Amino acid sequence: MTDGSEKKKIRSLDEIKAEALECHKCALCETRTTVVFGVGNPHAEVMFIGEAPGRKEDLGAEPFIGAAGQYLNKLLAMAGLKREDIYIANVLKCRPPSNRDPLPEEIHVCTPFLREQVMAINPDILVTLGNFATKFILKTDRGITSLRGKAYTAGKFYVLPTFHPAAAIYDKSKCELIESDFILLDELLSVERERKVKVREALKERAEEEARRRANAPGEQEHMEF
Numbered sequence: 059m060t061d062g063s064e065k066k067k068i069r070s071l072d073e074i075k076a077e078a079l080e081c082h083k084c085a086l087c088e089t090r091t092t093v094v095f096g097v098g099n100p101h102a103e104v105m106f107i108g109e110a111p112g113r114k115e116d117l118g119a120e121p122f123i124g125a126a127g128q129y130l131n132k133l134l135a136m137a138g139l140k141r142e143d144i145y146i147a148n149v150l151k152c153r154p155p156s157n158r159d160p161l162p163e164e165i166h167v168c169t170p171f172l173r174e175q176v177m178a179i180n181p182d183i184l185v186t187l188g189n190f191a192t193k194f195i196l197k198t199d200r201g202i203t204s205l206r207g208k209a210y211t212a213g214k215f216y217v218l219p220t221f222h223p224a225a226a227i228y229d230k231s232k233c234e235l236i237e238s239d240f241i242l243l244d245e246l247l248s249v250e251r252e253r254k255v256k257v258r259e260a261l262k263e264r265a266e267e268e269a270r271r272r273a274n275a276p277g278e279q280e281h282m283e284f
């Protein structure tokens with residue numbers, strides 16, 4: 059991921075989606091039923107990134123609608139979030155046959171869509187679910203087991219890596235760990251919200267101070283106020 063400082067135009071989610079729905083850049087277009095672009099709040103504070111659509115998602119054209127999705131809803135509640143608060147997308151937009159792992163060349167050609175989605179939504183926090191999303195966002199080869207449990211930064215975003223909910227469904231020993239990661243998400247969100255309130259208050263104070271200064275300097279040249 060880059061920090062978005064490049065001058066490239068940020069497209070709307072609708073524009074990116076329109077292109078993704080017609081995409082034939084890799085062989086997964088031949089076996090998919092639908093392109094699973096991503097859903098949720100376009101102004102989300104938190105964006106979740108999974109791996110690739112499964113069978114149900116491929117049929118329903120929406121990420122996380124199976125058992126993993128139900129578990130994700132439970133986890134979200136632990137962080138004080140609902141599905142409609144967040145945005146969720148996958149590294150790959152089309153289902154790999156038999157849910158095999160994404161191939162490096164598929165990740166290479168598909169992730170420009172994800173990159174654009176992140177820039178369009180501009181969340182505060184990216185939660186990466188599982189190895190593929192985490193390795194892509196943090197540009198690392200380290201596995202999720204050693205990375206989870208802590209927050210990182212990638213460009214201007216906080217990144218919180220955790221297990222994929224599907225992995226915790228198959229291996230119950232991961233449930234306690236993934237749940238503690240969502241409690242950490244709740245804490246990180248509180249800190250970030252407090253920081254934003256402080257920034258807003260500081261800006262307001264500075265504007266008021268500037269207005270007072272101008273009022274006491276009547277000779278100052280007039281100009282447009284925004």
Ligand code: SF4
Nearest residue numbers: 081084087151152168
């Ligand atoms: S997986 Fe991505 S790159 Fe491949 S066809 Fe689907 S949208 Fe295009």
